[in-house]
Amino acid sequence: MAAQYDKAFENVIRLRVMSILMVNETYDFNSFKQVMEVTDGNLATHLRKLEEKGFIRVSKSFIGRKPQTTYQASKEGRNAFTEHLAFLEQLIKDNKTTSSKL
Amino acid sequence: MTDPNEDLLEIKSMMAKSTRFLSLSGSSGVLLGIYATGASMLAYQWLYPEGVLDELSNWLNPDEIVTRLIILASVLVFLSLSTSFLLSRKRAKKNSEKLWTPAGKRFLSALFLPLLVGGGTILAQLYTENYTLIAGTSLIFYGLALLNAASFTVRSVRHLGMVQVILGLIAHFYPEFSLLFWWVGFGLAHIVYGTIMYLKYEK
Numbered sequence: 001m002a003a004q005y006d007k008a009f010e011n012v013i014r015l016r017v018m019s020i021l022m023v024n025e026t027y028d029f030n031s032f033k034q035v036m037e038v039t040d041g042n043l044a045t046h047l048r049k050l051e052e053k054g055f056i057r058v059s060k061s062f063i064g065r066k067p068q069t070t071y072q073a074s075k076e077g078r079n080a081f082t083e084h085l086a087f088l089e090q091l092i093k094d095n096k097t098t099s100s101k102l
Numbered sequence: 103m104t105d106p107n108e109d110l111l112e113i114k115s116m117m118a119k120s121t122r123f124l125s126l127s128g129s130s131g132v133l134l135g136i137y138a139t140g141a142s143m144l145a146y147q148w149l150y151p152e153g154v155l156d157e158l159s160n161w162l163n164p165d166e167i168v169t170r171l172i173i174l175a176s177v178l179v180f181l182s183l184s185t186s187f188l189l190s191r192k193r194a195k196k197n198s199e200k201l202w203t204p205a206g207k208r209f210l211s212a213l214f215l216p217l218l219v220g221g222g223t224i225l226a227q228l229y230t231e232n233y234t235l236i237a238g239t240s241l242i243f244y245g246l247a248l249l250n251a252a253s254f255t256v257r258s259v260r261h262l263g264m265v266q267v268i269l270g271l272i273a274h275f276y277p278e279f280s281l282l283f284w285w286v287g288f289g290l291a292h293i294v295y296g297t298i299m300y301l302k303y304e305k
Contacts, residue, residue, distance in 0.1 A: 009109075012112060015109060015112060015113065015116075016112065016113075016116045019112070019113040019116035019117050019120075020116050020117070020120040022117065023117045023120060023121050024120055024121065024204070027120070027204065028204075031120075031203060031204045034200045034202075034203055035116070035119055035120050035200070035203060036116075085110075085113070088106040088109055088110055089106075089110070091106045092106050092107060092110070095106075
């Protein structure tokens with residue numbers, strides 16, 4: 001797996017959304033809001049960006065009469081996140097070896 | 103570009119927050135242990151008025167004692183549940199986290215499934231008058247509930263679960279001492295575990 005910095009995860013909200021979707025099969029809008037403490041508009045913008053990139057899949061349903069939107073990480077999203085994570089880890093490792101050489 | 107260390111911490115914290123219920127409070131463990139100790143002392147006085155631990159035949163009026171024990175157990179369950187709920191809510195507020203998250207729901211359903219089956223088993227034991235098995239059964243099912251729920255909360259809860267299961271098994275072998283084992287599990291173990299948790303995470 002290539003280690004690669006992904007601009008999509010530069011923003012902390014998108015990073016958080018993907019972190020949550022890596023360990024939860026599905027997650028709904030309100031729960032994102034609760035765990036991350038963000039405003040509706042802010043969250044919606046970043047979710048749409050991730051959806052446009054094809055990193056997450058969106059499904060809408062109704063619980064009684066209340067609409068509910070749930071999100072799921074796509075295969076591309078999982079791969080991109082894993083590569084991004086590998087990049088971060090590599091970066092930290094490199095920093096450590098350079099600083100120990102100094 | 104942001105600091106990679108910070109990003110990694112952010113990822114870890116989100117993964118933990120979104121999957122684990124972290125608002126369990128050590129002080130509620132201690133309080134539960136104290137309630138259970140009080141209940142054990144009352145039950146001991148009712149069951150062994152002469153102060154002898156192995157002579158269950160000393161029961162003055164078995165029916166009345168059974169009724170009293172059922173009421174005592176119900177009060178204990180109510181007190182324990184409401185204490186845990188209130189203190190968890192307080193802790194969640196303090197850490198500015200929400201109580202009713204998907205992780206919290208998963209934790210509760212993992213916890214309550216074995217507890218409900220255990221409750222049904224105990225009802226059957228009451229119905230068939232197998233009173234001496236009840237203490238051991240409640241320990242076993244409570245322990246299994248904790249083991250089941252441990253993956254959705256602080257991992258160390260599984261140690262408490264194992265202690266309860268083992269005590270419950272021993273209590274089945276020595277039903278005449280089951281009140282003692284019940285106190286060690288619900289009383290002593292809760293106080294010890296709650297204190298450790300409090301010192302580790304809340305001080």
